[in-house]
Amino acid sequence: MHKTLVLILLFVFMAGASKGVSDTLQFHYGASVFAPLPNQQWWNPxxxxxxxxxxxxxxxxxxxxxxxxxLFVWLTDAWHLAQTIETLGWV
Known part of the structure; x- marks a missing residue:
């Protein structure tokens, strides 16, 4: 029971963190920690x-x-990857 609860909470945390990443990329990219990173072709939506x-x-x-x-759109950019991780966290 305890291990199951920990696993569930881990997946919920992962989904929430991924949602935060995707929302930051979509709505606050310029002021985010992602803007100065290299490989803007991956990070910049x-x-x-x-x-x-x-x-x-x-x-x-x-x-x-x-x-x-x-099928493989999650490999094309950070936003799609974060969305996929969020979805998997809820499944």
């Missing part, structure tokens, strides 16, 4: 959404790799 496409800026909106717009 204003540009990272393009990672699921081959070369969106040049007009190539094909998938960057198989499933990058669906």
């Amino acid at each position: 204003e540009v990272s959404w393009k990672n699921k496409y081959r070369d969106y800026d040049s007009g190539d909106s094909r998938e960057a790799y198989l499933g990058s717009r669906s």
Whole structure:
């Protein structure tokens, strides 16, 4: 019983922390701890959404790799990864 409760609380904490990360990225990115990090193509939601496409800026909106717009979208940027971790925390 005790181990089960600890596991449940761990998953709830993980979901809440991931929700905080995704909300910060989406609504307060410029003032967040993520803004000065390297690899803005991964962290910055204003540009990272393009990672699921081959070369969106040049007009190539094909998938960057198989499933990058669906099954594997969680691998394309920090926001989608945080959303996936949050969802898994509640499952």
